[in-house]
Amino acid sequence: xxxxxxxxxxxxxxxxxxxxxxxxxxxxxxxxxxxxxxxxxxxxxxxxxxxxxxxxxxxxxxxxxxxxxxxxxxxxxxxxxxxxxxxxxxxxxxxxxxxxxxxxxxxxxxxxxxxxxxxxxxxxxxxxxxxxxxxxxxxxxxxxxxxxxxxxxxxxxxxxxxxxxxxxxxxxxxxxxxxxxxxxxxxxxxxxxxxxxxxxxxxxxxxxxxxxxxxxxxxxxxxxxxxxxxxxxxxxxxxxxxxxxxxxxxxxxxxxxxxxxxxxxxxxxxxxxxxxxxxxxxxxxxxxxxxxxxxxxxxxxxxxxxxxxxxxxxxxxxxxxxxxxxxxxxxxxxxxxxxxxxxxxxxxxxxxxxxxxxxxxxxxxxxxxxxxxxxxxxxxxxxxxxxxxxxxxxxxxxxxxxxxxxxxxxxxxxxxxxxxxxxxxxxxxxxxxxxxxxxxxxxxxxxxxxxxxxxxxxxxxxxxxxxxxxxxxxxxxxxxxxxxxxxxxxxxxxxxxxxxxxxxxxxxxxxxxxxxxxxxxxxxxxxxxxxxxxxxxxxxxxxxxxxxxxxxxxxxxxxxxxxxxxxxxxxxxxxxxxxxxxxxxxxxxxxxxxxxxxxxxxxxxxxxxxxxxxxxxxxxxxxxxxxxxxxxxxxxxxxxxxxxxxxxxxxxxxxxxxxxxxxxxxxxxxxxxxxxxxx
Ligand code: SF4
Numbered sequence: 014x015x016x017x018x019x020x021x022x023x024x025x026x027x028x029x030x031x032x033x034x035x036x037x038x039x040x041x042x043x044x045x046x047x048x049x050x051x052x053x054x055x056x057x058x059x060x061x062x063x064x065x066x067x068x069x070x071x072x073x074x075x076x077x078x079x080x081x082x083x084x085x086x087x088x089x090x091x092x093x094x095x096x097x098x099x100x101x102x103x104x105x106x107x108x109x110x111x112x113x114x115x116x117x118x119x120x121x122x123x124x125x126x127x128x129x130x131x132x133x134x135x136x137x138x139x140x141x142x143x144x145x146x147x148x149x150x151x152x153x154x155x156x157x158x159x160x161x162x163x164x165x166x167x168x169x170x171x172x173x174x175x176x177x178x179x180x181x182x183x184x185x186x187x188x189x190x191x192x193x194x195x196x197x198x199x200x201x202x203x204x205x206x207x208x209x210x211x212x213x214x215x216x217x218x219x220x221x222x223x224x225x226x227x228x229x230x231x232x233x234x235x236x237x238x239x240x241x242x243x244x245x246x247x248x249x250x251x252x253x254x255x256x257x258x259x260x261x262x263x264x265x266x267x268x269x270x271x272x273x274x275x276x277x278x279x280x281x282x283x284x285x286x287x288x289x290x291x292x293x294x295x296x297x298x299x300x301x302x303x304x305x306x307x308x309x310x311x312x313x314x315x316x317x318x319x320x321x322x323x324x325x326x327x328x329x330x331x332x333x334x335x336x337x338x339x340x341x342x343x344x345x346x347x348x349x350x351x352x353x354x355x356x357x358x359x360x361x362x363x364x365x366x367x368x369x370x371x372x373x374x375x376x377x378x379x380x381x382x383x384x385x386x387x388x389x390x391x392x393x394x395x396x397x398x399x400x401x402x403x404x405x406x407x408x409x410x411x412x413x414x415x416x417x418x419x420x421x422x423x424x425x426x427x428x429x430x431x432x433x434x435x436x437x438x439x440x441x442x443x444x445x446x447x448x449x450x451x452x453x454x455x456x457x458x459x460x461x462x463x464x465x466x467x468x469x470x471x472x473x474x475x476x477x478x479x480x481x482x483x484x485x486x487x488x489x490x491x492x493x494x495x496x497x498x499x500x501x502x503x504x505x506x507x508x509x510x511x512x513x514x515x516x517x518x519x520x521x522x523x524x525x526x527x528x529x530x531x532x533x534x535x536x537x538x539x540x541x542x543x544x545x546x547x548x549x550x551x552x553x554x555x556x557x558x559x560x561x562x563x564x565x566x567x568x569x570x571x572x573x574x575x576x577x578x579x580x581x582x583x584x585x586x587x588x589x590x591x592x593x594x595x596x597x598x599x600x601x602x603x604x605x606x607x608x609x610x611x612x613x614x615x616x617x618x619x620x621x622x623x624x625x626x627x628x629x630x631x632x633x634x635x636x637x638x639x640x641x642x643x644x645x646x647x648x649x650x651x652x653x654x655x656x657x658x659x660x661x662x663x664x665x666x667x668x669x670x671x672x673x674x675x676x677x678x679x680x681x682x683x684x685x686x687x688x689x690x691x692x
Pocket of ligand 1: 023024025026027028029030053056057058059060061062189190191192
């Protein structure tokens, strides 16, 4: 029989690039480019091109495992499921369902995440969260507070319509490479590109203006720009009057600020701030792009609010080419949040703290009772475990022992649990700590839908069978539920999608048939006749008043400031070859061969003072611990700052666990460190 093509999606970032898998005799043997995919147009970055190395990896988990001493032994599915049910039930009986924590997976599809959070809440635990906590929880709550919806306002294709693209805190050419296509198209049509980033990056190289901002001064820059816009009358008064609230307070907030103060705090000359403000405000359509350089701060939520407020001030929202583009991380992190895999929300962003949400789902799920939230966030679950309040966790496709900040605390927290079950495709650092490991099917081995950063919901059918004895996530979650006396009500992804259509208003018209077409549909799509939504907020904002709520914010200093003992600022981020914890990309030879070890970028001035040469191994130390990395001496970082990619476990041994008080995201971008030569 000849090979077949199966439509699929890249399992890495939230751009949601399409591809075809070439399937021969039940095995994916190649990929072909999906040139008719609307967002990627056949393009794939190095990670997307290497997906088969992960799918077909010899290191895939192929049978259930249970702990035996320091290692594991393979067991049957029946025994594994029995152990999981018994471990969870034991803790419910002894300590109550509130002692259980659940981490949903932004690598898994919508249907799995919907059923997983349903399992958690039907068991009585409100503690469900996902890795959005570590990347874009400030987007969900910050954009939600200002615009009413915590998601990308426009879409990737629409970047082509922008005449000014202002990217702050995002190195998208490395983190979301295919987005560059759309930025380049805008540029080809004459758009001005402004990049605010402390580092010189491949994104800043493409910019017409690079604002080399001091780390942690984003609000100062944004307020400085707003001040110029107000003082020079560049604001959109009609838009402000008709569509927003809070302008008077904002004006008052800006009154005392001088451009010189903003310049001093940001390290950007006043003239450059003014120039950027004028470009952004005067362009007929301006896009504001941001990512974790904005969100991963103790003021991450306020940073997001300031970004959205700048856009509102200039009327740069709700039109083609004009809006706010949060560049989300994992392939289905948007969908996971949509499905209620967050401590604050039941599916469809119904507030978990609202008794009406609980009542809605109690009726929908025919449940005797459901927990009122909010539950504990993933970062709070760590603390609860350390305090002995959380005693069992069920983690799907997340690797907190690599991804959390200050991971020695996470390790201690997981160590303290009575029971840990991890459902994974590889034996990750977190899976290695589990009592039971459940081998899961990868994305190409199961049916289901994924929601990209542009709210694009796309269905893919199973292309190949799961590796070894690995099982589809839906089957596993259903079986665990069954053994705990729950019928979760969805044996296939198609069945679960029908339930999602009923209970998640944004997905009401997203039938399997409609989202199976190449490119799917963008939410909100409330009914089967609805064409989906390209641009949010065209007529009204999704807040009760219909108006956006401008935010008046002030910068807050980092939780950890440099000191004589720790005189250098450490920042972290992504590089193009790797993804998040690296649990997949580090197992991909073509990616690992390019960058195979942890490194630290050091400015030549600092390196000279520290007597460190390019290629030396160095120790990077913070108050939390130390890690070793290979020194790269480069002008990419300013003096007094170092940068480390976070795809190796060493990085998060030393990052700061200080949290944004609203979104509870750690301040990965700001830690005080010192660097020493090894030996
Ligand atoms: Fe995959 Fe993102 Fe690269 Fe596209 S840009 S191929 S979705 S990692």
